[in-house]
Structure formats: C-alpha cells, structure tokens
Amino acid sequence: MLFILTALDKPDSLALRLKVREDHLAFARETGRIKLGGPFLNDKGEMCGSMMIVEAPDLETAKAWHASDPYVKAGLFATSDIRPWKPTFNPIEAKL
Template identity: 50%
Template sequence: MGLYIISCIDRSGSLDLRMATRPKHLQFLAESSGVKVAGPFLDDDGNMVGSMLIVEVASLEDARNFAACDPYAQVGLFQSSDIRPWKQTAGTATL
C-alpha cells in the first residue's frame, strides 16, 4: 500500500456544479476506506475551487481508478487533475 496525492482544480465558473454534486462526493469519501485526508482548495473569497486528497491504495492505477469514480470527476467538474505518489517525512499526524 502506498500514499497518493490527488490534486484537482475546478473549471472556471463551476461552483454551482460543485455544490450540487457535493453530497454525493462526501458520501463517496465517507464510504471509501483509503481516504486519509481530503478537503477543498479555496480562493481569496473562501469559495471552493478544487480538491486535494491523500489516499492509501495499492498502486498508482488504483489511485487513478479512485479519482475517476469520484462524483466530482464523473460530472466533469475538474479543469485539471494530478495524481502523484507521496511519502510523509515530517509532521505530527501519521497518515
């Protein structure tokens, strides 16, 4: 098992789509055992404009599959996304 960061930026002007899809997205996260940390990126006004997740899964392919199953991804919310292996080396929280 490894840790992967999923970093996504919303399409411009898509806050309404994000909010409409948010309950399904939150349910998806709650039902996914590999989610270690998740939360939105914010703009200067405090509006959600993207997502960052750290997931623990067996492989990069599994991380890609996880990201593709996210309701946000399925409705086309994201302008871009990036998935990278990650290793925690500092901090007080153990993921």
C-alpha cells in the same frame, strides 16, 4: 502506499461542486481511501479545487478510484494530478 491528489475546478463551477458535493462526500466515506483532504479556496473563500491524501496499493488503483469520484463523473475538474507521496515531517498513520 500514499498518493497526493490535486484537482482544480473548471471556471465558474461552484454551483456544480455544490450540487454534487453530498455524493462526493458519501463516496469518500464509503470507500475510506482519503486519509486527509479538503477543498482549495479562492480569494472569496469559495471552494475551487481539491487536495487529498489517498491510500491505495498502487497508482493504477488510485487513478481508478479518482475516476469513480462523483466530482470527476460530473465533469467538475479542469485538471487533476495524482502522485506517489512519502510523508517525512509529522507523518500521519494511514491504514485502510
């Protein structure tokens, strides 16, 4: 099952994002759940949030995975949301 995860960084937290970024990327690679993802950008072109398409068997697993993300553990996000998603146009092939 696919989920859309959106998260917005706390104000003035670019330094924290950059400090934790390599741990976040390693976590993403090791777990293999992200099928497509990347940062939101602000008016200056700086990273200020995240959008990811995540594959998990159910919402509870997706939420638990998100809670284990180094960005979450570091307190980077002001808000985050995870919702089930169904690709309709130009669907991607998502397999674990």
